[in-house]
Amino acid sequence: MLKLMKLELKRNNIRAYLAASALACAILLGFIYFIACTAQIENTEEFVNAGGIAFRNYSNIFRLAGILSLVIFGAMSAVMYSRFIIGEYTGKRAALAFSYPVSRSKVLLAKLLLVFIITSVSMVVCTSVPYIVFYITESISPIVIQDTLTVSVAADALKTLGVSVLALGGIGIVSMRLGFIKKSVPTVIISAIILSAFYGNTLSALYARTATSASGVLTSLIIGGVGLFATVFVMAELSKKINKMEVE
Amino acid sequence: MSSTTAVQITNLTKKFRDTTVIKDSNMTVPKGCVYGFLGANGAGKTTIFKMLTGLLSPTSGTAMVLGLDVTKEREKVLRGIGSLIEAPVFYEHLSAAENLELHLDYMGTKGFGTGVALDMVGLAGTGKKPVGKFSLGMRQRLGIARAFIHRPQVLILDEPINGLDPMGIRDMRNLFLSLIQKHGMTILLSSHILSEIEHTADMVGVIVNGTVVCELYLDEIKGQSGIRLEDYFFNIMSGEGMNYAKANEA
Ligand SMILES: Nc1ncnc2c1ncn2[C@@H]1O[C@H](COP(=O)(O)OP(=O)(O)OP(=O)(O)O)[C@@H](O)[C@H]1O
Ligand SMILES: [Mg+2]
Numbered sequence: 318m319l320k321l322m323k324l325e326l327k328r329n330n331i332r333a334y335l336a337a338s339a340l341a342c343a344i345l346l347g348f349i350y351f352i353a354c355t356a357q358i359e360n361t362e363e364f365v366n367a368g369g370i371a372f373r374n375y376s377n378i379f380r381l382a383g384i385l386s387l388v389i390f391g392a393m394s395a396v397m398y399s400r401f402i403i404g405e406y407t408g409k410r411a412a413l414a415f416s417y418p419v420s421r422s423k424v425l426l427a428k429l430l431l432v433f434i435i436t437s438v439s440m441v442v443c444t445s446v447p448y449i450v451f452y453i454t455e456s457i458s459p460i461v462i463q464d465t466l467t468v469s470v471a472a473d474a475l476k477t478l479g480v481s482v483l484a485l486g487g488i489g490i491v492s493m494r495l496g497f498i499k500k501s502v503p504t505v506i507i508s509a510i511i512l513s514a515f516y517g518n519t520l521s522a523l524y525a526r527t528a529t530s531a532s533g534v535l536t537s538l539i540i541g542g543v544g545l546f547a548t549v550f551v552m553a554e555l556s557k558k559i560n561k562m563e564v565e
Numbered sequence: 566m567s568s569t570t571a572v573q574i575t576n577l578t579k580k581f582r583d584t585t586v587i588k589d590s591n592m593t594v595p596k597g598c599v600y601g602f603l604g605a606n607g608a609g610k611t612t613i614f615k616m617l618t619g620l621l622s623p624t625s626g627t628a629m630v631l632g633l634d635v636t637k638e639r640e641k642v643l644r645g646i647g648s649l650i651e652a653p654v655f656y657e658h659l660s661a662a663e664n665l666e667l668h669l670d671y672m673g674t675k676g677f678g679t680g681v682a683l684d685m686v687g688l689a690g691t692g693k694k695p696v697g698k699f700s701l702g703m704r705q706r707l708g709i710a711r712a713f714i715h716r717p718q719v720l721i722l723d724e725p726i727n728g729l730d731p732m733g734i735r736d737m738r739n740l741f742l743s744l745i746q747k748h749g750m751t752i753l754l755s756s757h758i759l760s761e762i763e764h765t766a767d768m769v770g771v772i773v774n775g776t777v778v779c780e781l782y783l784d785e786i787k788g789q790s791g792i793r794l795e796d797y798f799f800n801i802m803s804g805e806g807m808n809y810a811k812a813n814e815a
Contacts (some may be wrong), residue, residue: 416643561622
């Protein structure tokens, strides 16, 4: 399996994805400071009524940044799944993939695992780095003066990130499967953005309401479970389909 | 299927939705020969080759390669064959050598090695140039290299001389000969160009409208006086084929 994953890396150029991750990291960092600062500067009635004031609170800042991160990496994982899977099994390209004496299911699994690992690691790194940078500067010279940044707020943000990463795997794979029906890359990307925005909103709504950590954990478990189930189901079903696929 | 047979298809039929493209075809390719598969455009050559390489599944009948059923033991068959079907697909951003190395990695063997293989098809000087920038003929040569580099026992080449210049055609002819004589391969190649088959093949199979109508050794016809090869095949391929072939067999 490791060897198959290495071969995938060898023939697909992943530098573009790494560059995109670095860019996402910079965007998230800028975004966090942007919402923190505008919430301070703006003081008009409209702004306050529109809820802008919410961003004078650290957990809300992290929550919004978390949703943005999920949408960005959701889109990126969709592009990667499209390239690695839909692209490789569409039209004449499939003839190449199917000419190797290696089980088609194993090759598919290697591709899925590789994309999952790359997108998860980039999401964790490129989201937690802005968080940490923001945490450090806020401890030295805070922008948000109405709230205090405790370790537990930051830890919560990282925990949410952990759950989001699992969700990302499910979102990427489900969107890819939807796109596979018509072998359409735009379908994958749009599905991924819709799914991740939907998921991000649900998650943040749930977290907002469930203050107690017990139900918070339960929600995370349910979300993680649904993601895992979707992933396993799609993998098994797609693997069967690809095994029988013909190159016309 | 005897151990001296490289490829055998039996009562093979392939339907695409409602249309029957291959009808009840039989074919036997002995080991160690060049088998030329002759047929007009749309006759079904590519479709049969795809069934031999596991890209399509037969609707009925069997395709056996090296004694193995392609549908049931696809991976084993793929290990023993090399193929070039229609226009070859490559990783366009990689060089010729990198494409071949990847292929060898997947095949799990060092085969001839990329340097030797590229030299054998006249692509030794392409260096780091990405395949995306190759000409049609260069792609075809690389496709042929990829088909034999892992030292398969059977080579399945669909219109291998497509896009090659006259020198390239002659070079490939010599290459095929050496693969058979020095490396013990069997070559099954398709073409709609009669003169090409005439120059390279030991044996010919003719397919008309999805059915293999006759199989014979070229020497048999060449030996018969008074028949021009061209007329002979032209008659078979243009429909009255079967009767003509039978009349001559008798
Ligand atoms: N996917 C498909 N769906 C429906 N019909 C098909 C499909 N692929 C091939 N055919 C039909 O099958 C017939 C045989 O096609 P095939 O490509 O095997 O011919 P060929 O002998 O290779 O021709 P050529 O010399 O032009 O390459 C043609 O009539 C073609 O239209
Ligand atoms: Mg063809």
